[in-house]
Amino acid sequence: MLSILVQRSLHAVLVILVVSVLAFLLTSLVGDPVASILGIQATPEDRAILAERLRLDEPWVVRYLSFLGGAIQGEFGISYSAQRPVGDLLLERIPATMELAFSALILSLAIGIPLGVFAAVYRDSWVSSALMVGSIVGVSLPTFVVGILLIFLFSVHLGWLPSFGRGETVDIGWWSTGLLTWSGLKALIMPALSLAISQVALIARLVRAEMLEVLQTDYVRFARARGLAPRKINLSHALRNTLIPIITVSGIQLGFLVAFAIVAEAVFQWPGLGLLFLQALGNTDLPVIAAFLMLAAFFFSAINIVVDMLYAVADPRLRVKVALGST
Amino acid sequence: MLKHTIMATATAVALAMAAPASAETLRFAGTTPALTMDPHATNDFVTTAIFRQVYDSVVGLSLDMELVPSIATSWEYLGDNTWRFHIREGVTFHDGTPLTAEDVAFSIMRQKDSRFYTSLFGDVAEATAVDDQTVDVVSNNPDPILPRKMSRMFVMSRAWLEANDSLEIPDLGAEGAEGFTVRNANGTGPMALTEHDPSVRTSFVRNEDYWGDFPGNVDEAVYSPIGSGPTRVAALLSGEVQLIIDLPLQDVERLENTDGFHVEQEPQLLFMQLEMDGTRDVALDTWTNDGEPITDNPFRDVRVRQAIAHAVDADLIVDRVMRGDARVVGIPSVPGFGGYQADLDQPWGYDADAARALLAEAGYPDGFITQLNCPLERYVNTEEICRAVAGMLDRVGIEVRVNGMVWPEFARMLVNGPTSSFHLIGNGANSFDSQDTFTATMMTRDADANEGFFNWALYSNETVDQVSRELPVTFDEARREELYRMGMEAARDTISAVYLHQPMITWGMQDTVEAPIRGDATLTLQNVTIGE
Numbered sequence: 081m082l083s084i085l086v087q088r089s090l091h092a093v094l095v096i097l098v099v100s101v102l103a104f105l106l107t108s109l110v111g112d113p114v115a116s117i118l119g120i121q122a123t124p125e126d127r128a129i130l131a132e133r134l135r136l137d138e139p140w141v142v143r144y145l146s147f148l149g150g151a152i153q154g155e156f157g158i159s160y161s162a163q164r165p166v167g168d169l170l171l172e173r174i175p176a177t178m179e180l181a182f183s184a185l186i187l188s189l190a191i192g193i194p195l196g197v198f199a200a201v202y203r204d205s206w207v208s209s210a211l212m213v214g215s216i217v218g219v220s221l222p223t224f225v226v227g228i229l230l231i232f233l234f235s236v237h238l239g240w241l242p243s244f245g246r247g248e249t250v251d252i253g254w255w256s257t258g259l260l261t262w263s264g265l266k267a268l269i270m271p272a273l274s275l276a277i278s279q280v281a282l283i284a285r286l287v288r289a290e291m292l293e294v295l296q297t298d299y300v301r302f303a304r305a306r307g308l309a310p311r312k313i314n315l316s317h318a319l320r321n322t323l324i325p326i327i328t329v330s331g332i333q334l335g336f337l338v339a340f341a342i343v344a345e346a347v348f349q350w351p352g353l354g355l356l357f358l359q360a361l362g363n364t365d366l367p368v369i370a371a372f373l374m375l376a377a378f379f380f381s382a383i384n385i386v387v388d389m390l391y392a393v394a395d396p397r398l399r400v401k402v403a404l405g406s407t
Numbered sequence: 408m409l410k411h412t413i414m415a416t417a418t419a420v421a422l423a424m425a426a427p428a429s430a431e432t433l434r435f436a437g438t439t440p441a442l443t444m445d446p447h448a449t450n451d452f453v454t455t456a457i458f459r460q461v462y463d464s465v466v467g468l469s470l471d472m473e474l475v476p477s478i479a480t481s482w483e484y485l486g487d488n489t490w491r492f493h494i495r496e497g498v499t500f501h502d503g504t505p506l507t508a509e510d511v512a513f514s515i516m517r518q519k520d521s522r523f524y525t526s527l528f529g530d531v532a533e534a535t536a537v538d539d540q541t542v543d544v545v546s547n548n549p550d551p552i553l554p555r556k557m558s559r560m561f562v563m564s565r566a567w568l569e570a571n572d573s574l575e576i577p578d579l580g581a582e583g584a585e586g587f588t589v590r591n592a593n594g595t596g597p598m599a600l601t602e603h604d605p606s607v608r609t610s611f612v613r614n615e616d617y618w619g620d621f622p623g624n625v626d627e628a629v630y631s632p633i634g635s636g637p638t639r640v641a642a643l644l645s646g647e648v649q650l651i652i653d654l655p656l657q658d659v660e661r662l663e664n665t666d667g668f669h670v671e672q673e674p675q676l677l678f679m680q681l682e683m684d685g686t687r688d689v690a691l692d693t694w695t696n697d698g699e700p701i702t703d704n705p706f707r708d709v710r711v712r713q714a715i716a717h718a719v720d721a722d723l724i725v726d727r728v729m730r731g732d733a734r735v736v737g738i739p740s741v742p743g744f745g746g747y748q749a750d751l752d753q754p755w756g757y758d759a760d761a762a763r764a765l766l767a768e769a770g771y772p773d774g775f776i777t778q779l780n781c782p783l784e785r786y787v788n789t790e791e792i793c794r795a796v797a798g799m800l801d802r803v804g805i806e807v808r809v810n811g812m813v814w815p816e817f818a819r820m821l822v823n824g825p826t827s828s829f830h831l832i833g834n835g836a837n838s839f840d841s842q843d844t845f846t847a848t849m850m851t852r853d854a855d856a857n858e859g860f861f862n863w864a865l866y867s868n869e870t871v872d873q874v875s876r877e878l879p880v881t882f883d884e885a886r887r888e889e890l891y892r893m894g895m896e897a898a899r900d901t902i903s904a905v906y907l908h909q910p911m912i913t914w915g916m917q918d919t920v921e922a923p924i925r926g927d928a929t930l931t932l933q934n935v936t937i938g939e
Contacts, residue, residue: 112819118450124854127822161442161451162605163577164585173606228637235645243641244436244633245607349633351606358634359439362784364815 088388092381099377100151103370104144116364117160134160147370156371161363166371169356175255176246177352180344181337183272185330188279193319193326195280196287200295201314203288211284218281223340227274227347234270242267244349271348275340279333286329290322324391331387335380431937432627433920435930436639437652440632444603445588446561447518448576455559456929457630460611461501462561462594465492465511466554467619470934472676472743472839472926474554477619478511478562478595482554484882485543488532490553492542498618500564501592501599508536513565515544517576528556549880551887552840555745559838567593597621597933598628607631611932623935643668643915649937650922652930654915656730656787662915672911673924676743677835678736679786680904681719681779681796682864683712684828686852691828692778692810705775706828706864712902713755714765718803719796720757721907728791733908738895739834739844741909743926746841746891751899754906762803774804780830781809782817787910793831825863832863834904839927842878845894849903850875866904870897 113134114127131137135146150156156166195215199208235243247263249256258264294300295318303313342354349355353372360368441457442449449455467477479492498506515534530547537543546553568574568588577586592600597619598611609630613621631648633639636655643651644665654662654670662668683706684690690704705711725733737754740747766774781793790811797807807829812820820826834848850859851867858875874894881887912928919938922930 112815112822115818115822116815123857123860125857163443163445163448163589164605168585228641231638231641235647236641239645242647243645244638244647245631347635347638349631349635349638355634356606362814 084388084392085385088385092378092385095381096374096377100148100370100374101144103373103377104140104147106369106373113160113364113366151371151374156374157367159360159368160365161359162365162368166367169368170353170371170375171254172256173351173353173356175257176350177338177341177345177354179258179268180271180275180341180350180352181334183268184275184279184337184341184344185334187272187276188283188333189326189330191276192280192283193287195284197291197314197319199284199288200291201310203292208288212288215281215284218277221277223274223278223343224347226277227270227344230270230274231347240266241270243270246351267348271344271350274347275337275344278340279337282333283326283329287322287326290325291318294318294321327390328387331383331390335383338379339376431624432629433625433650433932433935433937434629434631434648435650435652436631436633436642436648438632438634438639440605440607441603441609441630442605443577443589444592444600444609445573445577445586446563446594447514448586448588452928456927457609458561458592458594459596459929460598460628460932461592461596461600462563463498463596465515465557465560465562468558468925468927470923470925470931474558477558478506479542479557482557484551488546488549490544490546490550491537492544492557494540494542495618496540498595499616500567500595501614502564502567504564504566506562506564506595508539508542510565511542511562512536514562515542515560517563517568517574518560528560549882551879551882552745552838552842555838555840562595563588564593597931598625601627617933619933621933623933624937625932625935628932628935640915643917646917649920650914650916650930650935652914652928654913656732656913658915659730659732659913667918668915669918671914671916671922671924672732673926674734674741674743674909675912675928676741676839676926677786677833678739678741678909679789679792679831679833679907680736680739681715681907682827682830682832682866682904683715683902684864685866685868687828687865690777691826693828694776696773696775696806698776701775704828705769705771705777708769709901710765710769711771712905714762714769714803715800715805716755716902716905717758717765718762718805719799719905719907721754721905722757723799724792724795725908728788728795729908729910732911732913733787734911735908736906737899739849739898739903739906740841740891740895744839744841744844746887748892748895751892751895759803766804771804774806776806776808777829778808778810780817780820780827781811782814782831783811785814786831786833789831792907796831821863825865827863830863841891841895845871845875845878849894849898864904866901868897868901868903870894871901871903 114130114136118126118130135143154167158164159166159169162169195211199211202208231243234241242263245267246258247267248261249258249264250260258268300313300318303317341352342358344350345352345354346358356368357372360372437453439453441454442451443454444458444461446458446462463478465477465479466482467475469475478495478498480495482490482492485491492511494508494511500506512534515531518528519531531544532547533545535543544553571587571591573587577589590603592603595618597614597617599614601612602608602610611628613626633642639651640655640658640662642648659670663670684704685707687704690701690706693701693705695701721735725731725735735754737752738748742749766772779793779797782789793809797809800807834844847859847861849862849866849871851872852859852862852865854860871894874890878887878890881890912924914922914924916922920935921938922935925931
């Protein structure tokens with residue numbers, strides 16, 4: 081078990097290093113930070129002074145090493161546009177994105193799994209056919225379209241939910257949460273829903289396919305032969321065995337949810353990492369762009385490790401395989 | 408646990424308690440957040456419009472963008488590159504301390520130290536408080552428009568900055584903690600800052616001790632950035648905000664037809680223009696009709712420039728692309744800029760036949776192929792404008808390939824080159840005086856001498872150069888008028904660029920809200936009234 085962890089962690093470090101190089105090279109292609117900070121109407125002297133101050137005149141390898149050195153200590157420099165430490169900016173934005181992504185994940189599982197089970201168990205009914213067709217629509221609707229539709233229905237016409245922002249937040253240490261206030265919860269509903277909708281469809285289809293397979297297996301047939309109640313067979317025998325792939329997919333999905341959160345955050349002005357990243361791109365705010373990409377790489381790697389571990393726990397065969405492969 | 412909303416500075420709490428019970432609160436939204444509350448640390452125009460509520464500039468701006476007394480009640484030129492400003496008596500900062508001439512002089516020097524924005528303020532050498540009510544500003548060269556530049560110079564309290572360890576501007580590229588002035592403010596303006604959370608909201612409360620007029624009835628105001636256009640409109644329609652800055656053009660008609668809302672428009676102090684290579688021997692990204700790289704520069708021929716000016720139908724672009732929300736421009740200046748000449752402002756007029764004849768005369772009867780570099784954001788509907796221009800030029804034989812570029816890429820092409828022979832760009836003036844347009848965007852480009860640095864297409868004309876040299880050292884008003892006219896006529900005749908239009912600032916608001924738009928796109932909270 082430990083060897084898997086060590087191996088996976090080394091992989092993760094390698095991935096993060098590669099991303100850091102790519103992020104750094106990419107940021108030098110995005111645009112000219114000096115032009116972004118000063119505007120194009122700045123004198124050449126101002127530009128030269130600022131370029132020197134930002135150390136843009138040094139070779140990129142030198143700048144990369146000092147960037148990496150800072151990153152290891154958690155120092156990402158100062159945001160060009162906000163003029164605040166990048167670490168602070170990210171830390172302040174992480175709770176909003178995490179709450180949004182996890183809410184969307186829970187929402188998509190809570191809706192998707194029952195739908196999938198239903199569609200598998202009653203696979204010949206017209207309702208489940210309708211569900212599956214509907215899920216295709218769900219997958220293909222872009223998040224921003226769903227978001228705008230929700231806003232016009234629930235904010236403009238019904239006036240029930242706020243169209244933007246996070247509502248009132250409460251600080252618990254450095255973590256600011258919107259989950260403890262009424263306005264915070266109301267503000268969370270639409271962004272989480274618009275983010276969850278495409279995932280619901282995905283989960284439902286996956287659960288259905290897995291269930292159909294499991295329902296054909298011998299032990300389910302035997303359980304039926306033993307005269308167990310269909311409800312018990314479906315939920316505790318069949319569903320439990322479909323959950324293993326669902327765990328993996330959920331992990332990867334969480335990564336997608338964080339990534340797609342950018343779109344939902346832009347539509348709902350949700351003050352999370354995605355919105356910060358979009359603004360940073362527009363302003364060529366290099367320290368923020370680089371730090372965000374590093375954080376994303378770290379996050380994806382961490383999810384992968386956790387998913388691998390869960391997999392190993394759930395499926396002993398895998399543990400053996402990896403152990404053999406590593407020796 | 409601490410609720411964000413009850414966080415406020417002691418000053419603000421005191422002010423808030425002084426406010427009457429039936430407080431009128433204006434909630435308004437714009438595109439981007441106010442980055443910082445330090446007025447000397449940025450030139451971002453959204454941010455400037457926000458901190459203008461809190462900080463007063465040395466010289467004020469009326470709703471028509473005319474210079475009016477503010478912190479300085481009057482000013483005069485003493486000769487010897489020295490301007491004298493007389494400072495208003497009895498002005499206090501929001502923390503209750505009186506404003507002194509010392510604070511004004513200090514603020515000018517603090518801004519100057521930033522070294523980032525000498526383009527805004529020219530080369531001020533020294534600002535000194537002569538006595539309690541007088542400040543002398545000395546520049547390295549004569550500067551007739553220094554008072555206009557002072558309308559962007561904001562006054563901070565020296566004692567307050569000292570007490571909070573912020574005498575220097577929070578520095579870019581520096582390490583360490585966040586500067587105090589990023590989230591906190593202590594100005595003399597009509598509103599005092601209660602809370603500034605850069606990512607979420609900026610809140611104000613009325614300054615009961617404001618020295619100036621406060622015709623409106625706003626007691627509190629909250630600004631929220633909402634980047635997505637449709638969401639911003641939805642927030643207005645649902646009543647979550649009462650006013651939005653920057654209403655998307657496609658929503659103008661719809662909002663006007665919705666009960667309870669109205670749209671306000673005002674021309675922006677910026678005009679769009681097509682710049683054409685005026686100097687190079689061989690035009691960049693330009694080909695002959697057979698697709699061979701061209702060996703000369705057609706744009707250098709004034710007849711080709713005139714042909715393009717006649718071929719592009721600016722009226723049609725305003726009608727169709729801008730949906731009427733723009734004003735056609737005929738000289739390199741707009742109303743509200745110092746030096747604007749109303750009688751000269753005559754567009755060239757659309758005339759495709761004349762354009763074809765001019766092209767033939769210039770030796771391009773079959774036209775040529777060229778690339779139009781087009782910034783995709785920053786200005787309104789640029790991509791559509793570029794496509795319309797391409798279609799119009801195609802009709803006279805010039806095949807245009809539109810090269811859309813995101814803004815950072817476009818900006819880099821200009822400041823690190825410039826390497827463009829034909830592009831669309833917005834032209835403003837840092838200090839809202841046409842003198843800037845001449846010296847910065849039309850004078851023959853000599854980057855080392857800092858002449859015509861923003862003349863991205865290398866336009867060059869002797870008369871314009873002469874005007875650009877003489878204006879900055881001419882204090883006589885009559886002579887200045889003469890120079891402005893001379894320069895603008897020359898620029899128009901030689902097509903310094905194809906001037907297109909002035910986009911509109913477009914705001915949407917509830918019918919109960921009356922808010923005048925100032926040309927610099929600033930919402931002046933003291934002039935806002937909220938009715939029943």
